[in-house]
Amino acid sequence: xxxxxxxxxxxxxxxxxxxxxxxxxxxxxxxxxxxxxxxxxxxxxxxxxxxxxxxxxxxxxxxxxxxxxxxxxxxxxxxxxxxxxxxxxxxxxxxxxxxxxxxxxxxxxxxxxxxxxxxxxxxxxxxxxxxxxxxxxxxxxxxxxxxxxxxxxxxxxxxxxxxxxxxxxxxxxxxxxxxxxxxxxxxxxxxxxxxxxxxxxxxxxxxxxxxxxxxxxxxxxxxxxxxxxxxxxxxxxxxxxxxxxxxxxxxxxxxxxxxxxxxxxxxxxxxxxxxxxxxxxxxxxxxxxxxxxxxxxxxxxxxxxxxxxxxxxxxxxxxxxxxxxxxxxxxxxxxxxxxxxxxxx
Amino acid sequence: xxxxxxxxxxxxxxxxxxxxxxxxxxxxxxxxxxxxxxxxxxxxxxxxxxxxxxxxxxxxxxxxxxxxxxxxxxxxxxxxxxxxxxxxxxxxxxxxxxxxxxxxxxxxxxxxxxxxxxxxxxxxxxxxxxxxxxxxxxxxxxxxxxxxxxxxxxxxxxxxxxxxxxxxxxxxxxxxxxxxxxxxxxxxxxxxxxxxxxxxxxxxxxxxxxxxxxxxxxxxxxxxxxxxxxxxxxxxxxxxxxxxxxxxxxxxxxxxxxxxxxxxxxxxxxxxxxxxxxxxxxxxxxxxxxxxxxxxxxxxxxxxxxxxxxxxxxxxxxxxxxxxxxxxxxxxxxxxxxxxxxxxx
DNA sequence: CTTAGCATTGTAAGCGCTTACATTAACATG
DNA sequence: CATGTTAATGTAAGCGCTTACAATGCTAAG
Numbered sequence: 001x002x003x004x005x006x007x008x009x010x011x012x013x014x015x016x017x018x019x020x021x022x023x024x025x026x027x028x029x030x031x032x033x034x035x036x037x038x039x040x041x042x043x044x045x046x047x048x049x050x051x052x053x054x055x056x057x058x059x060x061x062x063x064x065x066x067x068x069x070x071x072x073x074x075x076x077x078x079x080x081x082x083x084x085x086x087x088x089x090x091x092x093x094x095x096x097x098x099x100x101x102x103x104x105x106x107x108x109x110x111x112x113x114x115x116x117x118x119x120x121x122x123x124x125x126x127x128x129x130x131x132x133x134x135x136x137x138x139x140x141x142x143x144x145x146x147x148x149x150x151x152x153x154x155x156x157x158x159x160x161x162x163x164x165x166x167x168x169x170x171x172x173x174x175x176x177x178x179x180x181x182x183x184x185x186x187x188x189x190x191x192x193x194x195x196x197x198x199x200x201x202x203x204x205x206x207x208x209x210x211x212x213x214x215x216x217x218x219x220x221x222x223x224x225x226x227x228x229x230x231x232x233x234x235x236x237x238x239x240x241x242x243x244x245x246x247x248x249x250x251x252x253x254x255x256x257x258x259x260x261x262x263x264x265x266x267x268x269x270x271x272x273x274x275x276x277x278x279x280x281x282x283x284x285x286x287x288x289x290x291x292x293x294x295x296x297x298x299x300x301x302x303x304x305x306x307x308x309x310x311x312x313x314x315x316x317x318x319x320x321x322x323x324x325x326x327x328x329x330x331x332x333x334x335x336x337x338x339x340x341x342x343x344x345x
Numbered sequence: 346x347x348x349x350x351x352x353x354x355x356x357x358x359x360x361x362x363x364x365x366x367x368x369x370x371x372x373x374x375x376x377x378x379x380x381x382x383x384x385x386x387x388x389x390x391x392x393x394x395x396x397x398x399x400x401x402x403x404x405x406x407x408x409x410x411x412x413x414x415x416x417x418x419x420x421x422x423x424x425x426x427x428x429x430x431x432x433x434x435x436x437x438x439x440x441x442x443x444x445x446x447x448x449x450x451x452x453x454x455x456x457x458x459x460x461x462x463x464x465x466x467x468x469x470x471x472x473x474x475x476x477x478x479x480x481x482x483x484x485x486x487x488x489x490x491x492x493x494x495x496x497x498x499x500x501x502x503x504x505x506x507x508x509x510x511x512x513x514x515x516x517x518x519x520x521x522x523x524x525x526x527x528x529x530x531x532x533x534x535x536x537x538x539x540x541x542x543x544x545x546x547x548x549x550x551x552x553x554x555x556x557x558x559x560x561x562x563x564x565x566x567x568x569x570x571x572x573x574x575x576x577x578x579x580x581x582x583x584x585x586x587x588x589x590x591x592x593x594x595x596x597x598x599x600x601x602x603x604x605x606x607x608x609x610x611x612x613x614x615x616x617x618x619x620x621x622x623x624x625x626x627x628x629x630x631x632x633x634x635x636x637x638x639x640x641x642x643x644x645x646x647x648x649x650x651x652x653x654x655x656x657x658x659x660x661x662x663x664x665x666x667x668x669x670x671x672x673x674x675x676x677x678x679x680x681x682x683x684x685x686x687x688x689x690x
Numbered sequence: 691c692t693t694a695g696c697a698t699t700g701t702a703a704g705c706g707c708t709t710a711c712a713t714t715a716a717c718a719t720g
Numbered sequence: 721c722a723t724g725t726t727a728a729t730g731t732a733a734g735c736g737c738t739t740a741c742a743a744t745g746c747t748a749a750g
Contacts, residue, residue, distance in 0.1 A: 003736050014700050019738060029698060046463030050398035051736035054705045059395070068430040080426065085413040088447045097461075100445035102433045116442075118391030227631050256631055283628060286572050286601055348706050359730050364708060374728060396706035399735045 086302025146312035165328035170203035181342035191222035230257020252277035274339035289337030406442040431647025491657035510673035515548035526687035536567035575602015597622035619684035634682030
């Protein structure tokens, strides 16, 4: 005999009483509960997860689906740990486990998600790296399971998402550069199909227009998240009749290559080319001059997502909250010396 | 009616037949199986995870426990994605899901593990970042659950582990430096309590002794995984009567600070100080001169761990393999220009 | 003294699946 | 034709828990 039955026999009570004692049910004599808890402790008892889930129809865990990128260190990579940390903290505080589901990008991640959710393995799902069109969102919405996405998508509607406030970031960056006299501002965007790239670029265009500047798509450079791409960006930027005088970077790591290539051409960041980065990544912390960028707490981002999840999971019988949270996390500008007055402006 | 029962009724067969058909049991008419699979597909049926686990006593998933580090980007961070990718690929190919259990370092990770395993939530566990003394290993061994650790430990015995071949790395590095005429070789080690630091340092001492060099503990610098620490290392190395002429780095990112500080002092890496790094991290790829380092495929590491796991999980009824795998993954030297003949040698 | 009300515990029916064992039908063998 | 074999399916007993409902023993009220 094992599990709860063993405890019950040991104590000379029924399994129901043990279960109640263990689960904080109020209809248990305080003394009895005490004894049950002690014995459980002594015997190293832990309730079987599968049995509980089956009986309750609830797993007390939420899944986080992330995609792994075969070839390159994907953006989830550098992003990952901080966010997970934030989520885990909040969820754990509410008795929920966080299960990270790594999923090879090559695999059909839709099937993977579908299988996982249909199996009832989690009470809720968090999706990272949403695409502009993302079937997963439609599926989750149809399935009725609580979910939150990290990043907006055009798919689905009225669901909870957390995203960076790219619009505000871009407004601040463009304002700053325009005030410094820049008229031709370039941009780097990620070369993948995640939605944030599109949003970033859109905000860029909107803000140029707002300032009466012309949008030149040849000034938009898709880059990978690696410094090498900086070289070609610099050349593409300057070797033209009407060179750009400033650039806004999605991946800050690009700055490393940009700095290097500028040096090779005898140019100086902040004087000959103004550079503003997005997120204050570690990788560029040591560059001189310091890159002007925005700051973001990955933990906060994760915590926000976790809370949006909690808002949808009824924690008590009475609690039937199913609030939709849509939130853009603000970033704050951290001025460096990588930007300055437009040359000859 | 739901689940398997629904399918059964729909098809006019018993639930047992449906279950058998779905699970590839040979005792099913091929035609029947076909029909069952089709209907399952059509109805979007997926077996309830909890019910299966309860009935089979097996979860078809393995857990990977990683610790998240509040303040600093821990070593699991940069390490993580590649390894997970490798694991996930191998496990998925064998029908196993990988559940990553993030666990705040501040939390009592032992309790966390204990609870998780006792609940029977996974069929096996993989531990990252083992400590020299690690209760988790003793617990897992006592509990009888299959497990693999990433990194050796002094706790437990006869269990499966995968680790980097620090010994071989160190032998190669020291040999190379000695051949270049270096007699005073410094070392950086991680400043945390993970076991790999101790092993790295031990291998360092052993190899110095092997070459008849004296071991000077003041040449061993504990560093964090951030470039800043390079400054003090350089000063500590050179500002002494008997300066070191070479250094071996655990965290390569230290090289960034070292390069910077050397430049400030008018010195040149490879000429005035020879530097060898451990792992070929991305973060130092762009340094000039290129850092001499070792190369490691994180994917391979993850795959090795996954295979060690598989070796312990009986996949079929007949298969009762419970092999212990203890494996040191070799790294290969990638010569750069950050090392060279000892000055004045 | 009876009865209602309350606190505590027990009983037993599932939760959705797997699987040992029983059953049936079809066929080949002697 | 009786019998053994085999293939295919059904029956039903769990897996370890939760929980509605019933039962019990008390106390307080009528």
